[in-house]
Amino acid sequence: MQLQLLNWFRYVIGYVFIASGIVKLLVSDFKEVFYNLGLPLPHTTLFFVAMIEIICGALIIANMYLKYATPLLITIMIGALFIAKLPILFNGGILSFVFESRLDIVLLVFLIFLWRYKAEF
Numbered sequence: 038m039q040l041q042l043l044n045w046f047r048y049v050i051g052y053v054f055i056a057s058g059i060v061k062l063l064v065s066d067f068k069e070v071f072y073n074l075g076l077p078l079p080h081t082t083l084f085f086v087a088m089i090e091i092i093c094g095a096l097i098i099a100n101m102y103l104k105y106a107t108p109l110l111i112t113i114m115i116g117a118l119f120i121a122k123l124p125i126l127f128n129g130g131i132l133s134f135v136f137e138s139r140l141d142i143v144l145l146v147f148l149i150f151l152w153r154y155k156a157e158f
Contacts, residue, residue, distance in 0.1 A: 047097050050147050054094030054110060061087035074120055086113060107152035114145040
């Protein structure tokens with residue numbers, strides 16, 4: 038029972054990152070938002086982040102190379118919080134920040150859990 042629950046946990050995490058990476062590559066509205074973040078080389082950065090999300094999400098679903106895949110995604114989630122969500126705290130207030138960053142924080146906690154307990158999977 039516990040192993041099945043942990044497998045579903047991995048499937049959900051992988052699904053979210055694969056879907057997020059695909060959206061980054063295909064949805065022009067999202068590309069526009071990403072380009073306006075002020076990152077250097079936004080086209081290259083967007084492609085690089087999207088590919089990491091897709092590949093690492095697939096590795097998590099396949100239960101492969103978790104000790105390499107999870108730190109990359111943790112780094113992306115921390116970057117997303119600082120680059121995209123922290124300005125919301127300063128401009129929109131704490132409630133806007135809490136609402137807008139909820140998925141990022143949950144995924145970050147899940148990734149840390151997965152990285153910490155990867156040997157038990």
